[in-house]
Structures are given as C-alpha cells and as structure tokens.
Amino acid sequence: MLKEAGFNAVRTSHNHPAPSFLDECDRQGILVIDEAFDGWRWEKRPFDYSKHIDQWWDADLKSLVLRDRNHPSIICWSIGNEVIERKQIEVVKTAKKLADLCRELDPARPVTSALCTWDNEWDIFDPLAAELDIVGYNYLMHKAEDDHNRVPDRIMWQTESYPHDAFDNWSRTANLPYVIGDFVWTGIDYLGESGIGKYYYAGENNTEFFVSAQWPWHSSYCGDIDLIWQRKPISHYREILYSDKPSLFMYVKEPEGYYGSINESMWGTYPSWESWTWPGYEGKSIEIEVITKFPAVRLYVNGSEYDTKKVTYDTRYKAVFSVPYEAGNIKAVALDKNGDETDYLSIMETAGNPAAVKLTANRNILTANNQDLIFVLAEVVDKNGNLVPIADNEITFSVLGEGELIGSGSADPKSTQGYHRPNHKAWKGKVGAVIKSTGKPGNVIIKAEAKGLKVAQIKLKSQRQK
Numbered sequence: 404m405l406k407e408a409g410f411n412a413v414r415t416s417h418n419h420p421a422p423s424f425l426d427e428c429d430r431q432g433i434l435v436i437d438e439a440f441d442g443w444r445w446e447k448r449p450f451d452y453s454k455h456i457d458q459w460w461d462a463d464l465k466s467l468v469l470r471d472r473n474h475p476s477i478i479c480w481s482i483g484n485e486v487i488e489r490k491q492i493e494v495v496k497t498a499k500k501l502a503d504l505c506r507e508l509d510p511a512r513p514v515t516s517a518l519c520t521w522d523n524e525w526d527i528f529d530p531l532a533a534e535l536d537i538v539g540y541n542y543l544m545h546k547a548e549d550d551h552n553r554v555p556d557r558i559m560w561q562t563e564s565y566p567h568d569a570f571d572n573w574s575r576t577a578n579l580p581y582v583i584g585d586f587v588w589t590g591i592d593y594l595g596e597s598g599i600g601k602y603y604y605a606g607e608n609n610t611e612f613f614v615s616a617q618w619p620w621h622s623s624y625c626g627d628i629d630l631i632w633q634r635k636p637i638s639h640y641r642e643i644l645y646s647d648k649p650s651l652f653m654y655v656k657e658p659e660g661y662y663g664s665i666n667e668s669m670w671g672t673y674p675s676w677e678s679w680t681w682p683g684y685e686g687k688s689i690e691i692e693v694i695t696k697f698p699a700v701r702l703y704v705n706g707s708e709y710d711t712k713k714v715t716y717d718t719r720y721k722a723v724f725s726v727p728y729e730a731g732n733i734k735a736v737a738l739d740k741n742g743d744e745t746d747y748l749s750i751m752e753t754a755g756n757p758a759a760v761k762l763t764a765n766r767n768i769l770t771a772n773n774q775d776l777i778f779v780l781a782e783v784v785d786k787n788g789n790l791v792p793i794a795d796n797e798i799t800f801s802v803l804g805e806g807e808l809i810g811s812g813s814a815d816p817k818s819t820q821g822y823h824r825p826n827h828k829a830w831k832g833k834v835g836a837v838i839k840s841t842g843k844p845g846n847v848i849i850k851a852e853a854k855g856l857k858v859a860q861i862k863l864k865s866q867r868q869k
Contacts, residue, residue: 404628405590406431409642414517414562414586417441417484419467428476435474436515436562436586438481439467443497445487464501468508477512480505481562484517485541489528498534515539517562529554537583544575547582560584566600566625566637567672570719573644587641588670592626592816600625600670601816604663611669622816625670629814631835632765632778636675640694643720651695653735653749655679658689658728676831678792679751684728693722693749697737701744705731711738755785757794759857762849769840769847769865771805777863779836781851783829791832796853798834799826805865806847811836829853840865 405413412434415424420437428435440463446453464482471477482501488494502514513536518528525546532538532554539562540546547559560583564572572585592600598617601624603609608617622630627638639652657674659665661684667673681689693700693712700722701711712722726733730753737747761782769775783794802808812822815830827834838849847863 404632404634406433408627408634408638409645410590412436412478412584412586413590414438414481419463419470422470425471425474425476429474433476434478435476436479436481437467437471437474437477438484438517439464439501440482441484443483443486443488443494445491447487460501461504464504465508468505472509472512479513479515479537480509481539482514482516484562485519486516489518489520489531490524492530495530495534498531502534502536513537515560515562517541519543519563526553532557544572544582544585547575547579551579551581557581558583560586562586563588565670566627567667569637569641569644573641587627589623589626591628592623592630592814594622596623597621598668598816599623600672601668602671602674603666603668605666606663609666619817619819621818623670624816630812630816631780631814631833633780633814633833635672636677636692637672643694643696647696649697649737649745649747651693651697651700651735651737651747651749653677653691653693653733653751655681655751656690656692658684658687676792677751678831679731679733680754680792681728682793685730686727688725689728691724691726691733691735693724693735694720695722695737695747696720697745697747698740699738699742701736701738702726703734703736705729705733752789754789754791754793755787757783757791757796757853757856758786759784760798760851760853760859761788762851762859762861764838764849764861764863767863769806769838769863771840771842771844771865771867773840773842775840775865776809777806777838777847779838779849779851779861781829781834781836781859783832783853783856794832795828795830796856797826797828798851798853800836801825801850801852802838803848803850805841805843805845806838806849806863807841809837809839838863 414436415438417438505514515537517539519541537558541563544561564585564587575582576585596612598612598620636654643650654675699713702709702724714722732752734750737745761784763780765778781798783791783796800811810822811827813830813834820827844866847865850860852858
C-alpha cells in the first residue's frame with residue numbers, strides 16, 4: 404500500500420528490522436535505510452541500550468550489516484536516532500566508530516544518522532554531521548538553505564517530518580539538489596506513542612504524548628495509513644505532490660464545531676473525510692478541498708455547476724471550495740490546460756440510513772500453512788450500497804471452515820475495545836478483521852453481522868502451495 408501511495412523508500416526505526424520485511428522490500432523494489440540504534444551512551448529510558456552499548460555496539464552493528472548487506476533494497480546504514488548526548492564532544496567519537504565499522508563491512512553504501520535539536524542551537528552539530536555521508540534532519544529541513552551556504556558539500560535528507568508539512572518538504576526535495584528525500588513520521592498508524600498525531604476538541608487533553616498520558620488514546624494517528632489499512636487524505640495529497648501521473652482526490656474538512664472546536668497537535672493534520680454526510684448542518688458552509696496537478700477544478704453540487712478554481716504551485720495544488728451543505732452529491736472534475744473537462748473526477752453522495760454490512764477481502768485465496776493472513780474490511784452501507792460514514796454499529800465477525808479470526812478492530816485511536824474480540828463498533832462506518840489460515844486446504848466462510856442490518860458473507864479458498 405505504501406508503494407501504491409507513491410512512497411519509494413522507508414526508514415526503519417530504530418533497531419534491527421525483521422528479515423522478512425527486508426525480503427519484501429527487495430521483492431517490491433522499496434528502498435531502505437537500515438537503522439541500528441535509537442540511542443547511544445546517554446539513556447532515553449531506564450534500562451535502555453545505553454546500559455549495553457560500550458560492551459555490545461561492535462557485535463550488534465556487525466550482526467546488522469553482515470546479516471543485511473546482501474539485500475539490494477538497502478541504500479544506506481543509519482547508526483542512530485536523536486541521541487541525547489548530541490551536545491557533548493564525545494558524541495563525535497562515538498559516531499566515527501559506528502560509521503567506520505559500517506564502511507569497513509560494506510564500503511559500497513553511505514552512512515547516515517537522524518539528527519535533531521530541541522532548542523535553537525544547530526550549527527554546533529557540524530562536527531557530528533561531518534562523520535556522516537548523508538546528514539539526517541529530523542523536523543529541521545527548514546535549515547537546508549542556510550546549511551548549504553555554510554557547508555556546500557553536505558548532502559541532506561529529512562529523516563523525520565511532520566505530516567502537515569508535506570507541501571514544504573516536497574518543495575525542498577523537488578527544488579534543492581542537495582536535499583534528496585523526505586521521510587514522514589510515519590507511514591502507518593501504530594500502537595504506542597499514544598496520541599501522537601491527534602486532533603482534539605476544546606475541553607479535551609491538549610498536551611502532546613511526550614508530556615502526559617493520553618487515555619483513552621491508545622495508538623498514534625500520524626500515519627498515512629490507519630490501523631485498518633485505509634489511506635487518509637494526507638496520503639493522497641503526498642502522492643499527488645510527488646507524482647507526475649494525472650490524478651485528482653477530493654475530501655471534506657470537518658466543520659468547525661460539528662463535534663467540537665478543533666485543534667491540531669504537532670504531528671496532527673486537520674480532520675478531513677471522504678464524506679458528504681453531515682446531518683444537522685444544512686445551509687451552513689463546509690470547506691471542500693480538491694488536490695490535483697491539473698490546472699483547474701470544476702465543482703458540481705447536485706448536478707449544477709457551482710464554481711471553478713485554478714490550481715497552481717501557489718495554491719499548493721489545492722482547489723478550496725466553500726459550499727453550503729445540502730444533502731445530495733458533489734462532483735469535482737479536473738480541467739485540462741484548454742479548460743475542457745477530463746475523465747479525472749471524484750464524486751461523494753450523502754448516505755442514507757444503515758441497511759447492511761458489506762465485506763471486502765484483500766485476496767480470495769489463503770495458503771494453507773497456518774501462517775497466511777487475509778485482511779477483511781466490513782463497511783456499514785445504506786440501501787444503495789453507499790458507505791455510511793457516521794455509522795457506529797457493532798459488527799460481529801465469525802469464521803467457518805479452514806480459517807481463524809485472529810484480530811478485529813476499528814481505526815478509532817480512542818477505542819477501548821480489545822483487538823482479540825470478534826465484535827467491534829464501527830468508526831466512520833468501518834471495521835477491519837484479520838483471518839489466518841489453518842494447516843488444511845478447504846473453504847473459508849467469513850460472516851459479519853450487526854443488529855438490524857443485512858448480514859454479509861464471503862467465501863474464500865485455502866489451498867496448498869504448488
């Protein structure tokens with residue numbers, strides 16, 4: 404999904420990655436920064452690697468490079484991430500030892516490290532940066548032009564960035580030859596660092612995840628892809644920025660005050676949804692954003708032409724429309740350089756009441772090896788088959804035959820329902836489930852049901868590998 408979304412590289416964090424992950428990157432042609440350590444000699448957490456680095460750095464770094472150096476996907480070794488002792492002169496000696504060992508074991512690949520600062524001092528890290536072949540900037544690519552003037556031979560990439568800085572980071576990567584890439588934090592939502600990337604309403608916890616506990620938040624929300632493998636609008640925006648393929652994507656910004664007064668966290672983006680279902684908001688203006696590199700976008704509301712907007716670099720490749728909400732449909736159409744409508748369009752329709760559950764599997768065949776997984780999406784739909792994006796029905800999964808339900812859940816980062824249970828409340832109309840094969844071939848029947856809704860059922864096959 405990351406490759407389909409336009410990414411061509413990943414940075415692992417911040418330890419030896421699974422060999423199977425690197426195998427898959429080899430197979431799909433995804434470039435990899437292979438990262439060894441999070442911290443070095445000063446601790447970030449009690450009992451972390453700082454307790455062991457003096458004794459084990461040599462053996463551990465050797466184990467990484469010797470194990471992984473034959474993977475063609477790997478383009479760079481990373482020796483660290485945001486080390487605490489960055490202002491101590493001894494850090495340069497540590498960096499040199501680690502980098503020299505990487506070069507000794509693999510002279511063909513460059514060495515990087517993710518550098519950062521939590522205050523205004525940055526130039527003092529030049530001796531540390533000089534030990535690297537490519538300097539990793541965490542949230543600091545705005546320093547690129549000044550740094551280039553000061554150190555003209557420095558090669559840079561941003562090893563972590565905020566999702567909401569997507570346009571600025573793309574612009575620097577596209578226009579500055581010494582900036583060779585941007586790695587956003589992060590590609591996929593994950594359990595841990597609870598609340599990073601959150602949006603929140605007035606009266607809710609307004610601190611960051613590193614300041615205080617975030618319950619009921621239990622996961623991140625800064626990924627391009629959510630916990631049930633659905634792409635967010637920021638993912639489509641980033642894909643369009645980095646690609647020259649003709650494309651168009653439309654989403655709706657959640658109206659201010661609809662659920663509460665909206666605030667964004669440091670890693671957060673404004674809550675935006677592929678939804679034209681906002682009951683109770685009739686007659687009030689809603690912002691619609693359309694992202695594309697076509698020169699203009701025309702918007703239709705309930706079949707009537709509403710407005711046409713130019714799209715340029717200066718508009719950040721967005722056409723923004725303010726539309727009084729009324730039930731029905733909206734359609735955005737890309738216009739070519741002659742002002743003619745193209746085949747690239749997006750349509751949203753107002754959903755009716757929940758009527759049924761719809762099931763979609765990412766594949767139809769499981770390998771009967773007690774390992775293979777299939778990912779199933781359950782959606783609450785109306786009588787016309789439209790997703791009901793405000794539905795929160797409880798959906799229960801069951802599996803018959805040669806398959807086993809091993810997990811289910813929604814993308815709601817504040818859900819308190821466990822992932823091993825068979826029933827979950829939908830969030831934005833959706834619930835996901837993961838099905839594992841048994842060791843036997845045969846049929847796999849997956850059923851999803853919710854009270855008062857038409858039951859959904861799909862039949863898959865589990866078979867031996869040939």
